[in-house]
Amino acid sequence: MDYLKTEQKWRKKWEAENADSFDVSRADKKKYVLEMFSYPSGANLHLGHWYNFGLTDVYARLLRMQGYEVFHPMGFDAFGLPAENYAIKTGIHPKDSTEKNIATMERQLKDMGASFDWDYEIKTCDPKYYKWTQWLFLQLYKHGLAEEKLAPVNWCPSCNTVIANEQVVDGCCERCGSVVERKEMRQWFLKITKYAEELLEGLDKIDWPEKTKLMQRNWIGKSYGGRVTFDLEFGGSFDVFTTRADTLFGCSYVVLAPEHPLVDKITTADRRAEVEEYKLQAARSSEIDRTSTVKEKTGAFTGAYAINPINGKRVPVWVADYVLATYGTGAVMAVPAHDTRDFEFAQKFGLPIDRVVKSADGSDDDLPYTEHGVCVNSGFADGLDTESAKHAILAELDKKGKGGETVTYRLRDWSVSRQRYWGAPIPMIHCEKCGVVPVPEEDLPVQLPYDVDFKPKGKSPLGANEEYMNCKCPKCGGAARRDPDTLDTFVCSSWYYLRYPNAKNDKEAFDTAWTDKLLPVDVYVGGAEHACMHLLYARFITKALRDMGYLHFDEPFMRLVHQGVILGPDGKRMSKTRGNIINPDDYVSVYGSDVFRMYLCFAFSYTEGGPFQSDGIPAIAKYLDRVERICRKAYEGKGKAPADKAKAADLEYAVNYAAKNCGTDIAAFSFNTAVARLMELTNAMYKYEDADDELYNAALTLVKLMAPITPHISEELWEAAGCTGSVLRQPYPTADESKLVRSLVEIPVQQLGKLKGKVMLAPDATEAEALAAALELLGIPSAKKIIYKPGKIINII
């Protein structure tokens, strides 16, 4: 068969018939199957796209044959840095390069034979889309989930610009290589932290890989501990967070983060110069330096003292950058004897190290001793194990009004301002009189202007476009300025799955009733690298919109599957520098997409991935030729009654065995075993030498079974069999269980767990029958004990 020609033929036919369009009237039978949409990066679809989209399409096609109305849309995550950087390098406008890339990818996606309904296509850089991204931002703002605050950003001193986290490579600017500094800037944040607890709890309700759930759990980082209030010697107080309240008696100093607001207030006159200098130094130091665990501890004494609330002890207050402003309360109680960081710091600055925990067996271990044990030198807590002491001490503080049990999360608010051009403009206006004013919804979209100098100059490119920046304040009508930043592209992708069913709705972002009907997404397929970004943001946005009343479900993606990574033939990650990139076109243009789809199904364990080996591709082409030959032979046997009943029953068994497993394997994304079942059936058909009705029926079943994987070839073989209609609309074969029951089955016989032989027994044979058969096989008179699982195993002891 000429695969390339055949594919052309069927693709034309499908397109003419709108074969992949979603039937809205059957929405009650819907399954929403979604792949993470792609970034329109280069000229061609890469292997990863094929592996993700091609194989998810196999799944989608299976569901369609199983009678579901599958909603399977495709679109493009079209804003983002690569297009902008490409523009800076080449001068080609991001809009132009992106549109060109999208056109190419659309064509290639169609050539893949994937059953997307293009009527629902979305592109995030389209004003018709980002209008609603801006609407989403305004809703978040209206509900107190978006706020502007000072925050540190990555600053490249040589490019004189802020760069995104993704552009920081090993602490250096990816473009010029200078060490990235930190700088405080006003930034928009989305308050994902408000949903920390629900994002954590919701994980128990969704069918996601455990590993991904664990990554989200760790990222959210719930930590049980205590809050301890330290009063300052000359008025005022601050709280610290600790997970080791049991060591509070050993606290010999406290530390504030350099950014802590109290630092300026409490620093004494004689210490001010040094503390100021230290704050500056901390601000200047790069993120890598600052968070490096190997670097020597630094800090400065403020001159102030605080009172340890548990024992009234007067302790010095220091500033040090090993305390993070953004975690807990930005202040810690230091217990050098039982914390490695505090220990290092205390040693360097000559602060007291007071032991308050000993190991349970009483041995005197080296300090710092960070294990749990028994409290000593701890007043009323002496002799308590550390776990009980923790609660006892916090209860005591609670009584005094100086603290208590509390919980802290590691999750931080989501910074969404980007000092970049190629993104959705932030729909906010800054008025000198009225402050921050949201753009009225009826004025959306805030159009991204085309003529902008996007070369980096140290400011947001939009900020230099006076025509764009100058506007009227919606509140007072006076002259005002737009927010010059654009939204992080993860905002665009945090809600796109809601937009797909509403792609053509120009009245609203999405219709609530309709969206409630089509969502949540039943199966979502994409790379594991998004575990703590996109997948977390999308869950947050869904919950936020639900709380605003726009949605009535809690989780966007009920089931999640990660495809594995296909490596280069050398077993390494594909990259330009390694020169090990495999271009799927090289194979697809020769063998066609069906062969390539089946190859991808068969050559890897889907969620594992692995090195690409081209040998498998001709092997699949050979296999499909083999299928065609046996089918054509079978078609000649149509109408002939089988002569050999026993042989026919064997083939019938093989047919039903394949039918039983193929669909469940595909549904489980176990594509490689599904193909193995097809091959087994094909082998059984070759063993069956006659061309008769039995073989004919086997062929039809085989063609239907493989249709989700090789849709074009299956259509061709279906037509060749004289069947009408599309094979892709046939009910997917299921097994006739009665044909899978055999009168005798081979049962392994073990002696003391060692395999000794096999006996033929009825699947429902009694234990006595099994024992008799086993004893005969082993040639022994009796057994002490028999373990018998009917149809499975006999073990004689």
Added chain:
RNA sequence: GCCCGAAUGGCGAAACGGCAGACGCGACGGACUUAAAAUCCGUUUGUGGAAACACAGUGUCGGUUCAAGUCCGACUUCGGGCACCA
């Protein structure tokens, strides 16, 4: 440093605690052919043996079990995530 995950023939890989290696690649042999390709049919974990068969075998060491690739404990190597998170 902390938290996960993985490790099975020459290779890609299968195996609800129940016949390890399904299915395929490669290799070897046979049929067809003047010959080759293509095709069809076999063999293919290792060791010993002509064979029946025996023994060993799922990264290493121990354990649980009638029975362990699978469960438990310790380790090795590789991969991923987090990382001064108090």
